[in-house]
Amino acid sequence: MTTQQFLISAWTWNATVLIAAAAALIAYLWAFGVNRRILYLLGGVGVFVLSLMSPLNALAAGYLFSAHMLQHILLLLIVPALVWMSLPRWISLGSRSWLIANPFVGWISGVGAMWLWHARPLCNAAVSSQLVNALQISSLLLLGTIFWRQILAPREQERMSPPGAVLYLFSACVACSILGILITFSPVSVCPIYAQPPADRLGVLNLVQSHWGITPDKDQQIGGLLMWVPMCLVYLSAIVAQLARWFAHPVASPPVTGKPL
Amino acid sequence: MNGNTTISGTVAHLLTPAERQHWKLAWLSTVDHKRIGILYMVTGLVFFVIAGIEALLIRLQLMVPNNTLLAPDTYNWMFTMHGTTMIFLVAMPVLFGIMNYILPLQIGARDMAFPRLNALGVWLVPFGGILLHFSFLAGGPPAVGWFAYTPLSEAPYSSQLGVDYWAISLLVLGIGSVSAGINFIVTVLTQRAPGMTLRRLPLFSWMTFMNAFLIILVLPILNAALVMLLIDRLLDGRFFLPFGGGSAIMWQHIFWAFGHPEVYIVAIPAFAILSEVIPVFSRKAIFGHEFVAASTVIIVFLSLLVWAHHMFTVGLGRAVDLFFVAASVLIAVPTGVKLFNWSATMVGGRVRFTTPMLFCVAALLQFLIGGLTGVSHAVAPLDWQTKNSYYLVAHFHNIFVGLIVFAILGGIYYWFPKMSGRMMSERIGKWVFWLMTIGFNLTFMIQHVLGLAGMPRRTFTYPDLPGWTWMNMVSTIGAFFMAAGSILFVWDLVISLFRGKPAGDNPWNAWTLEWATTSPPPHENFNALPPIHSRRPLWDYANPDRPDPVVPVGGAIDTFRPDKIKAGVITFIISEAGFFGVLILAYLFYNATSQSGPGAQQLDVLKTTIFSICLFASSFTIWRSEVGLHANNLGKMKAWLIATIVLGGIFIVGQGLEYWSLFQSGVTVGLDLFATTFFTLTGFHGLHVSFGLLALLVVLGVALVSNFKNGRFPALGAVGYYWHFVDVVWVLVFSIVYLWPLIR
Numbered sequence A: 001m002t003t004q005q006f007l008i009s010a011w012t013w014n015a016t017v018l019i020a021a022a023a024a025l026i027a028y029l030w031a032f033g034v035n036r037r038i039l040y041l042l043g044g045v046g047v048f049v050l051s052l053m054s055p056l057n058a059l060a061a062g063y064l065f066s067a068h069m070l071q072h073i074l075l076l077l078i079v080p081a082l083v084w085m086s087l088p089r090w091i092s093l094g095s096r097s098w099l100i101a102n103p104f105v106g107w108i109s110g111v112g113a114m115w116l117w118h119a120r121p122l123c124n125a126a127v128s129s130q131l132v133n134a135l136q137i138s139s140l141l142l143l144g145t146i147f148w149r150q151i152l153a154p155r156e157q158e159r160m161s162p163p164g165a166v167l168y169l170f171s172a173c174v175a176c177s178i179l180g181i182l183i184t185f186s187p188v189s190v191c192p193i194y195a196q197p198p199a200d201r202l203g204v205l206n207l208v209q210s211h212w213g214i215t216p217d218k219d220q221q222i223g224g225l226l227m228w229v230p231m232c233l234v235y236l237s238a239i240v241a242q243l244a245r246w247f248a249h250p251v252a253s254p255p256v257t258g259k260p261l
Numbered sequence B: 001m002n003g004n005t006t007i008s009g010t011v012a013h014l015l016t017p018a019e020r021q022h023w024k025l026a027w028l029s030t031v032d033h034k035r036i037g038i039l040y041m042v043t044g045l046v047f048f049v050i051a052g053i054e055a056l057l058i059r060l061q062l063m064v065p066n067n068t069l070l071a072p073d074t075y076n077w078m079f080t081m082h083g084t085t086m087i088f089l090v091a092m093p094v095l096f097g098i099m100n101y102i103l104p105l106q107i108g109a110r111d112m113a114f115p116r117l118n119a120l121g122v123w124l125v126p127f128g129g130i131l132l133h134f135s136f137l138a139g140g141p142p143a144v145g146w147f148a149y150t151p152l153s154e155a156p157y158s159s160q161l162g163v164d165y166w167a168i169s170l171l172v173l174g175i176g177s178v179s180a181g182i183n184f185i186v187t188v189l190t191q192r193a194p195g196m197t198l199r200r201l202p203l204f205s206w207m208t209f210m211n212a213f214l215i216i217l218v219l220p221i222l223n224a225a226l227v228m229l230l231i232d233r234l235l236d237g238r239f240f241l242p243f244g245g246g247s248a249i250m251w252q253h254i255f256w257a258f259g260h261p262e263v264y265i266v267a268i269p270a271f272a273i274l275s276e277v278i279p280v281f282s283r284k285a286i287f288g289h290e291f292v293a294a295s296t297v298i299i300v301f302l303s304l305l306v307w308a309h310h311m312f313t314v315g316l317g318r319a320v321d322l323f324f325v326a327a328s329v330l331i332a333v334p335t336g337v338k339l340f341n342w343s344a345t346m347v348g349g350r351v352r353f354t355t356p357m358l359f360c361v362a363a364l365l366q367f368l369i370g371g372l373t374g375v376s377h378a379v380a381p382l383d384w385q386t387k388n389s390y391y392l393v394a395h396f397h398n399i400f401v402g403l404i405v406f407a408i409l410g411g412i413y414y415w416f417p418k419m420s421g422r423m424m425s426e427r428i429g430k431w432v433f434w435l436m437t438i439g440f441n442l443t444f445m446i447q448h449v450l451g452l453a454g455m456p457r458r459t460f461t462y463p464d465l466p467g468w469t470w471m472n473m474v475s476t477i478g479a480f481f482m483a484a485g486s487i488l489f490v491w492d493l494v495i496s497l498f499r500g501k502p503a504g505d506n507p508w509n510a511w512t513l514e515w516a517t518t519s520p521p522p523h524e525n526f527n528a529l530p531p532i533h534s535r536r537p538l539w540d541y542a543n544p545d546r547p548d549p550v551v552p553v554g555g556a557i558d559t560f561r562p563d564k565i566k567a568g569v570i571t572f573i574i575s576e577a578g579f580f581g582v583l584i585l586a587y588l589f590y591n592a593t594s595q596s597g598p599g600a601q602q603l604d605v606l607k608t609t610i611f612s613i614c615l616f617a618s619s620f621t622i623w624r625s626e627v628g629l630h631a632n633n634l635g636k637m638k639a640w641l642i643a644t645i646v647l648g649g650i651f652i653v654g655q656g657l658e659y660w661s662l663f664q665s666g667v668t669v670g671l672d673l674f675a676t677t678f679f680t681l682t683g684f685h686g687l688h689v690s691f692g693l694l695a696l697l698v699v700l701g702v703a704l705v706s707n708f709k710n711g712r713f714p715a716l717g718a719v720g721y722y723w724h725f726v727d728v729v730w731v732l733v734f735s736i737v738y739l740w741p742l743i744r
Helices: A003-009 A015-032 A038-053 A055-060 A065-086 A103-116 A120-128 A130-152 A162-185 A205-211 A216-228 A230-248 B007-014 B019-028 B033-062 B072-106 B115-137 B162-190 B203-235 B248-282 B289-303 B307-314 B318-330 B332-346 B355-378 B380-386 B390-420 B426-452 B468-499 B537-542 B564-590 B605-630 B634-664 B673-705 B714-743
Strands: none
Touching: A003 A205, A015 A038, A038 A055, A038 A065, A055 A065, A065 A103, A065 A130, A065 A216, A065 A230, A103 A130, A103 A162, A120 A130, A130 A162, A162 A216, A162 A230, A162 B289, A162 B564, A216 A230, A216 B318, A230 B289, A230 B318, B033 B072, B033 B115, B033 B390, B033 B468, B072 B115, B072 B162, B072 B203, B072 B248, B072 B390, B115 B162, B162 B203, B162 B564, B203 B248, B203 B289, B203 B564, B203 B673, B248 B289, B248 B307, B248 B332, B248 B355, B248 B390, B248 B564, B289 B332, B307 B318, B307 B380, B318 B332, B318 B355, B318 B380, B332 B355, B355 B380, B355 B390, B355 B426, B390 B426, B390 B468, B426 B468, B564 B673, B564 B714, B605 B634, B605 B714, B634 B673, B634 B714, B673 B714
16 A cells, blocks of 8 residues: 555544534534634634544554554644634633633643553553543543633633743643653553554555554654654744733733823 | 042942951852852853863864874863863853842842842852862863763763762752742842833843743753762762663753753843843844743743754654754744844944944854854754764854853943943953954854864864864964953953943943942942833933833733742742652653562552651641641641651651661662662652751741741741642652552
C-alpha cells in the first residue's frame, strides 16, 4: 500500500461522531442563529470530525502512539477552545457553580486529562476497548472545556485576569512538558500496545514502519515531543492572546480619569 | 546636589558624617539596596579584571601557531575559569547590581522587599568567587569547560578538586541568585508607589520582573544538577557515569535546561537597559511599549522550551532535532520584535549620540549579528558543522560581549550620574567606546571565518594552516584594544567619581522615577513622588499640557499587592519545586526499568507509611495552629505548633532508622542507581523537613516569649506554607518511591 492509497482508503465511518457534530451545529443555530462566530464552531466541529474519522484515527487505533497523541491534543485543546470562542459574548455558562468556576479545578482537569490517560493500563485499554475509547474521547472534550473556561469564557468577568491566566497557561505547559519529557526519553514503552500492534487490520504496518520509518521507539519519541513542544505552543498562543488582552484593553474599568490613584 | 568638586565632597557622598566614625561597617553591614547594588557591581568589576586577564592569556597563547606560552592543562584552566567567571561572577552580579540599584527607585519604593536577604545575596557572590578561585591553591582549577560535561567532570577523569570547588561555588552563587530573584519579584509586587500599577511599570522594571521569574525557575535546575554531580564525585554516586548504569547525556539535558534560559537571564537585563537608554536619547517614548513588554514574556516562555538545540550533535535522533529546530527558530520572532521596536524608536527621533547611547546602539547592532548566527545554529545540519568551532565562539561572544557587556557599559554611563552625583567624562567615554567596539569586532568577527575554516574551540594551539595565523593575530590584537578600553573605562570611573561634573537630579532629561530624586538619592530614596498616570511620570510632570496617555487602571490585578511575607514564601516554594522536580524526574528516569540488585523491594513500606502519616498529619496540626492564632487563642496555637514539631520529629527519626537499617544491609549511596537516586531524593526531602523543623522551633520560641494580641504573626503563616509544601513533596516522593513499585 502506498501513502496515497492509505490516505484515500483509511477513512472510518462513524455515525456517532457525525450525529454529535450535527447535533452541535443544530443546537447552536437554534440557540444563537447565524452569526460570525459560527465560523469558530464550524472549525471546532471540523477538527472533531477529522480527528475521529480521518486516517489519523486509523493510525491512532493501534498503529501509532504519536497519532494518538495528536488526536488527544486536538480533542483536549483545540476542539473545546474553538467551541468556547464560538459562543456569543453575552452568554454565561456555569458561573454559579463553584466547582466549574474554580481555576484549580480547571487546571487539574486540563493537566490531569493528559497524565491520567497516559497511565499504562488506561492508555492500553483506550486502544483495545471501544467503550474505554469512547469514554476517553468524551472525557477529553469535557475536561478540555472545563480547562478553557478560565481563559475563554465569553464574559470578561468569568475569565481569569490576564496575568493570572498567563500563570495558569504557563504552569499547564510545564506540567505537560514534564510528561512529554518523560515519554520522550523513557527507556520503557508508555503504551506497549502500540509497540506490538495486535493485528495489522489495515495492512499498513509495513508502510508505517519501513516506508515512513516510524519504528515503535521513534513513534513514542514523536508522541512525547508532540506533548512537549507543539502543545506548549498552543498554550503560548493563548498566552500571547492574554497579553494582548491585558495591554490593549482597560479591563472592565470605569471611564478613565486623570486623577491620581 | 553637590557643587563641591573636592575629594572630600565625594567621600561625603559615600559616607554620611555619622558613618565616618565606623566607616568599615557602613558598607559591610549595609542593607540599603543602593549600596548593595554598588557592592554587586564592584565585585563584578574585580572578577571582570581577573577573567579579562584569563582571556588575554588565551589570546596570547593563540596569537601564533604551535605556541608554548601556556601548557595544555593551563589553557584548559584558563578557558574554564574565564567562562565560568564571566557568566556567574561578572555578568550576573553586575546586572543584579544595576537592577538592585535602579528597580526600587524606578517603581518609587524605599528599598527592596527584603533588605537583609538582599545583603545575603550580595555577600554570597564574593564567597562563591573566592571558593572558585581557591581551587588554584588546591591542586588546580577545573579544566572541564563552563558546562562541565560528564563523564569528563566525574571523579575518574577529573580527579583533582577543581570540579568540586567549581560545583560548590556555583551552588553558592545559585542560591544567592535565587534569593535575588525572589527579592525582585516580591519588590515589584509589594513595594510599588501608589499609582505605579503593573501595567505602568517602565520597561526596565517590567523586564527585571520577568527576568526574576526566569531566575527562580532555572537556577534551581542548575543547583539540582550540581548536587547530583557532587554526589557522584564525593559519595560515589552513579548519576552520570555510564559504566555505573548512569547517563552522561542526562547531565547535558539538565545543564542546558538551565543553560539556555541562563543566556536570557543575562540578556533580558541588557534588553532592559536598551529599552531605557534608546528612548531617552531619541527623545521619544519607546515605539510599541506593549510589544516590547509582551515579547519579553514570550522570550521567557520559549527560552525554557528549547534547550535541546544545544545537543544536536549528541545524536538525539532526527525526531527530537526536528522539533527543537522548529521551536528554536521561533525565538527569533520575539527578539526580532524587540529589535524593530528599538530601531523604530530611533527613527524620527532627535537622536543624541552620547556615550550611553553609542554603547546601546552598538549593542543593538552586535545583537543583530549574534542573533542571526544564533538562528543559524538552530538549524541542525549547520550546527553539526559549526558546533564547537570558532564560529560558535564568535556567535556567543556577540551576545555576551556585543550585547550584554556593551549594554552594561551603556547602562553604567547612563546611571553613574544618579549613583555618584557626577557625570562620567564624555571625552574618555568616546575613547572607551571606540576602543571597545573596534577591539571587539577585530577579535570576534574574524573568528566566524576561522570557525568556518575549521578551527576547533577549546584546543590549546593550532598548526600553521593557510590564513589561520594572521586571522588569529588580528583576533589577539583586537583583544588588547578591548583591554585598553577596559582600563580606560575603570580610569574614567575613578576620575569621574572624584572630579566629574556635578550631575544634578536629571542630567539626561529622562522620564522615569529614579530621576525624580537627588543624585545620589538619599537613604530613603524619595522625599516626594510626582503623580503617576503613565510609564513616564517625569514627562507628564514636565509637560502638563501634553502628557502621555493615561495607562488605565482596570481590575484588581493592576493594583495587586499581596502580603510581602506570603509572596516571598510562595516564590521560594516555586523555586524549590523546580529543584525537587529535577530530582524526581531523575528518579523516574533512572528507575523506569527495574534495577537488578537490592532495590525498591528492600524498603519497608509499612513502617514508612506510618511515619508518612505522621508527616501528613502535621499539615493538619499546623493548620489548626493558624486557626488558633486567628481566633486569638494563643494557647491553642502553641499546643498545635508543638504537636506539629513532634510529628515532624517522628518522621525524621523514622527516616533516620530506615537509613540506618539500609546501611546495615549494605545499601549505600554508591551501591547502584536505585540507591543513588533513592538517597538523593529522600535525603534532600529529609533535609527540607529538618530545616522546616528548625523554622518551626524558631517560630515556637518567638511565640513563647511574645504575645500577639492582634492575632497577627505572619511568620507562622509563612512557615505553614513551607511546611505544606514539604508535605506535598513527600506525597509525590512516597507515591513514586514506595507505592509505584507495588503496582507496576
